[in-house]
Amino acid sequence: ATTTDYLALDLGAESGRGMLGRFDGERLGLEEMHRFPNGPVQMLDTLYWDLPRLFDEMKTAIGKTAAVKGSLDGIGVDTWGVDFGLVGRNDTLLGNPVHYRDARTEGMFDAAFKRISRDRLYEITGLQFLPFNTVYQLLALKLSGSPLLDSAETLLMMPDLLGWLLTGERAGERTDSSTTQLLDPRTGEWSDEICRALDLPRNILPRLIDPGSELGMLRKSVAAEVGVSQPLTVIAPPTHDTASAVAAVPAVGPPAAPGAPPDWCYLSSGTWSLLGVEVGQPVITPETQRYNFTNEGGVAGTTRLLKNIMGLWLVQESRRTWARAGNEMSYEQLMAMAMSSRPFTALIDPDDPSFLSHGDMPSRIAAFCKRTGQTPPDAEGPLVRTCLESLALKYRWTIERLEGIVGTKIKTIHIVGGGSKNTLLCQFAADACGRPVHGGPVEATAIGNILMQALGRGRLGSLQELRAVVARSFPVTVYEPRNTRAWDDAAGRFEQLVKD
C-alpha cells in the first residue's frame, strides 16, 4: 500500500506541536516536527491568546515539515474549544481572541437566563453550563457595547480562525462549533432560537462542515513564506482537540449490542479531564442537566456525552504560583513528592468554581479546605496529592452517574492525552474507580487529527478501522485497581464535598 503523510497542528492551552504522521494503511508513525509553549497574555484588563505568535509557530511547523517532506497529503489544525475570533470586511481580523478564563463572562449566566431559561438552553443544546461557553462570551461583548460585533462578518472558532489564516476560507467545523452552546446537536445546525432570544447576530455564524472535509488550499503567500512548493490541502480534522482525542481511543471491537453504548469510557487528560462515553445520539435528560453532562459533537455522527472535570489545571496553576515565588519545580519532581506524601488527608471538589480562573491556586485550595472543615495541605507534595486523589474521586463520581444515565456498566477506562504519562494519576484513577485503566496514547489528539484526515482522504473506511490502527500502532499501559477499600472510604468523604 502507498504511504500517505499528514501534518497535525495541535494546540493545547500549555503547549502546541506540529506532528508529522506517516500512514502506510496498517500503522501510523508519528514524528514531532515542532513544539512550542502556549499561554495567556494579560493586556490591560483582558486575558488574551497570542494569535500572531501562534500563527507564526504554525508556519514554523509547516516550514520545518516541508524541509523534510516534499509533499503532504493534508494538514489539519485542532485547538481547545469555545474561543473564537471575529473577521470583518476585506478579511480584517477584528481584535485578538480572548482567553476563556478571562473575567468578562462574570454575571453572564444570569444575564442569559433572563432572556432564555436555563432549561430551554439545555434542552436545545444539551451542553453543560460552563461560564466561558462561546454564547456567554458573545453576550458579554454585546452587553459591554463592544464595537467588534457591529463590524463582524464572520465568527470563527479558534481552529477555524487559524484555518482561515492558512487558506482564506471561512467555515465552522462541527465538533468545535458544538462547544459554543449555540448549536442544536439534533439538527447539527446553529440555533436560530438562541440567537434571537439573546439578540446575537445569527448572520455571523459560519457555514458548517464535517470533520474530515477539505477546508481549502494553503494560501500561496503563506506557502511561499515557509518554502512549500507543492499545492497543499488544509483539511478540517475534528478541530476540537477533545473530539480528535476521543476518535483516537484505542478501543477495538463493536459495542456489546448493536447501537448500545460501549462498555468503556474515555478520559482525555490534559489541562482538563474530559470523561465520558461515545453515544449514537445526544442524551438530553433531567439527569444529564442536573449533573452538568455535555453533548458535544463527535466524529462519524457520534456524540460525546462527557463531563468537564477541572483536570491537571489544578497542578499546573499551583506550579506556576510556586514558580512566581521563586520555587521552580518540574512536574516530575512534584509527582515524586506527591507519591511520597500521606494518602487521604484533605480532599477538594476539583470543579469548585473558585478554581477556574488564573492566579494563586494553593491559596484557593487552602480556602476550600478551611471552608469544608479540613486542614489544608502544608507543603507542595501533600497539595499535589490532594489534587490527584480528588481528581480520581471525581472520575469515580462521574462514572457512577454516567452508568446510571446510559444504563450500561463501564468496564474499562481509556486515559489518553498528555495526562496519560502521569502514572500516579493513572493508578489513582484505576484504584478510585475500581476498574482497569488503559493509559495511552499520549499524542491521542494529534493521532485523531491525522487519522481523521486520512479518513477524509478515503484511506480509512470507518471509525472502527481508525481505532484498530491506533491500537496496532501505539503501546498502552494497563493499571489494575489496588487498595480499593481505602478508596471506598475516601469516596464516602468525597461525596459530602460535592454539591450537585
Ligand code: LFR
Ligand atoms: C480541552 C478543551 C475542553 C474544553 C476546554 C476549553 O483542551 O478543549 O474540551 O472544554 O478545553 O475550551
